[in-house]
Amino acid sequence: MKTAVIGSGSWGTALAQVLADNNQPVELIGVNESEIQDINLNHKNSKYFPHTDLNPDLKATDNWDVLKDADVILLAVPTQAIESVAAKAAQYATRPVIFVNVAKGFNPKTDERMSEVIRRVVPAEKLSSVVSLIGPSHAEEVVERQLTSIDAVSQSEQDAQIVQELFSNPYLRIYTGTDEIGSELGAAVKNVMAIASGIINGLGYKDNTRAALITRGLQEMIRFGTHFGGKPETFIGLTGVGDLIVTCSSENSRNFQAGKQIGQENDVNHFLATNTKTTEGIRTAKVVHDLAKAQQIDMPICEEVYQILYEGKEPKNCANDLMLRDLKKEF
Structure with a gap:
């Protein structure tokens, strides 16, 4: 062929x-x-x-x-x-x-x-x-x-x-x-999580924080993907947690790099004004935000990334707000 x-x-x-x-x-x-x-x-x-x-x-x-x-x-x-x-x-x-x-x-x-x-x-x-x-x-x-x-x-x-x-x-x-739906949605949402991972890295947070982000980010991916017809098991596979881990952990990820710069500067404006690379997670963050809001899907990490990218919220404040949410069971 x-x-x-x-x-x-x-x-x-x-x-x-x-x-x-x-x-x-x-x-x-x-x-x-x-x-x-x-x-x-x-x-x-x-x-x-x-x-x-x-x-x-x-x-x-x-x-x-x-x-x-x-x-x-x-x-x-x-x-x-x-x-x-x-x-x-x-x-x-x-x-x-x-x-x-x-x-x-x-x-x-x-x-x-x-x-x-x-x-x-x-x-x-x-x-x-x-x-x-x-x-x-x-x-x-x-x-x-x-x-x-x-x-x-x-x-x-x-x-x-x-x-x-x-x-x-x-x-x-x-x-x-x-599972086309679950795989494609997982592959898209993980780019938003990679921006979040880069932001916490840029803010100076380390392994504990990243582990929590990846784990809770996976829950958001599952919640979002299954709502639109994806299969739960897809998100514990290569296009789910596998893709999530590599993009949230690697300097090779453009989304991670973008988040890292934003976190280091504690501001999004300079990055948006100077970025010349394709960073898929920026556009994806808005799509996920709009769909989650319309469908009433709880996506707190994606929501904070959206607020940083599109509403100018300081990354440090987003990290604090996530940690101070109402206490709840993990599952």
């Missing part, structure tokens, strides 16, 4: 290299000519992985015609670009293909999950199914071939298994799942 990976950023490059390592036909489509040339001539993507040599068989292009004979199209672009990129990719597809998404979050205009967006914009005759390839992973480690496990989640078990077989190898283990 031939796979086309759209997006020559960190995650697209890392996953395209996985396929090259697996001796699978793969084309990496980029828009930045310097990145394309760097990959093809130097076997590097220096912008994202300056110290890592890529598989020399990996080739990049800006020619979307390579999509015409693809069996799998993987979208490695930010959430705000999924709609337009999926629609454009569908124009080149000549038969039903598997669309694989790795973005985590919501459509910025409609608040749809990514799989919903893809199914809406890709004509039925061009779409076999949507598979979400998500779980506890940083591109910086996958490209170094660090041992990693993630999920291929789809309404189609058959297509999830196809993706599983394509990407699995001695350093990347893929599990399959069918």
Whole structure:
């Protein structure tokens, strides 16, 4: 099977290299000519992985015609670009293909999950199914071939298994799942928790605080996800607690980094004025806040993050307010 990976950023490059390592036909489509040339001539993507040599068989292009004979199209672009990129990719597809998404979050205009967006914009005759390839992973480690496990989640078990077989190898283990709602919502909400984790780190709190945040954050993920139809067991798996742990604990997480800067400055304004990186948790915090409020779902950590990001509340005050909430049973 031939796979086309759209997006020559960190995650697209890392996953395209996985396929090259697996001796699978793969084309990496980029828009930045310097990145394309760097990959093809130097076997590097220096912008994202300056110290890592890529598989020399990996080739990049800006020619979307390579999509015409693809069996799998993987979208490695930010959430705000999924709609337009999926629609454009569908124009080149000549038969039903598997669309694989790795973005985590919501459509910025409609608040749809990514799989919903893809199914809406890709004509039925061009779409076999949507598979979400998500779980506890940083591109910086996958490209170094660090041992990693993630999920291929789809309404189609058959297509999830196809993706599983394509990407699995001695350093990347893929599990399959069918709980699309729970997996996608868990993967989105954990970005808000990662901002919160970065904030407490920036404020100077340590391991005890982070452990409490991750544990209580998991309860919020379960509460939110199951309300919208996710299965409880999904949230104790790779796309739930697994993804939550890695993004709340790693400097590689952009959401964690964002929160850390906000916590260190005890203010959000400078970060919002200077940030140039895609930080999915910022937009997600508003979506989660709005949905939780409308559905009366108790999300105290997400609510505090929302107040910091959108209402200018001081992070120190948020931490204090969480600790001074009414005492209650844990479950």
